[in-house]
Amino acid sequence: MKKLILLLSLVTVTTTTVVSAQDLKEKNVPATVKAAFMKKYPDAKKVSWEMEKGNYEANWGGKSGEDNSAVFTPSANFVEIVVAMKINELPASIAPYIAKNYKGMKMLEAGKVTDAAGKHMFEVEIKGKDLIFDEKGVFIKED
Template sequence: VKWDKEESNYEASFKNNKVDNSILFNANGKIIETEIAITVSQLPKKALQYLNANFKNQKVKEAAKIITEKGNLIYEAEIKGKDLFFDENGNFITKDKVS
């Protein structure tokens, strides 16, 4: 397990069955989110359509499935230093600059 500090939170990164995983904890040890690396083809169909329409010919560097502390499933795709987030059905939610 590799530990990193993310602002006031802590991230534990590890491999499980050769798949990258991470868990983000707050300072009290409560899980904020879990993240599992996925292949781009595992993103929901609507998310792939959005990426093809809005980022044509741009490579998705990383994709992940995230479960929030409230139990919501969201997907993340990183393109050119920006993280794009999609809901569990593949609808675009927001984008955020990677620090």
């Protein structure tokens, strides 16, 4: 019995990890979430949706369709928006921090984050990780 419970726990953790970011069809996004999104971003076109960390993420704009990513909770509360930016537009302190603390890792994407309270941060994607920096380019956390 203990082995069965351990096996089921392992399968659950593995499955949860693998599907942490899951593409969704628009019909599977709650109407309240879609309505809150369209109210906040009425000009958004060609929106794709995914589920990330239990929240709904809308992606739209640009050639890749992901120049903007807005996150809403299942109860339709706005969490944050990330607007894509060029890596060379990041605060000057970020590149040296990554070079020192993530040796050999290349910055793949960057974005300016604005949360529900209006606080600004920067997000930098490196292989398999998102690094979060404050508005001055000071490291906050690895996400």
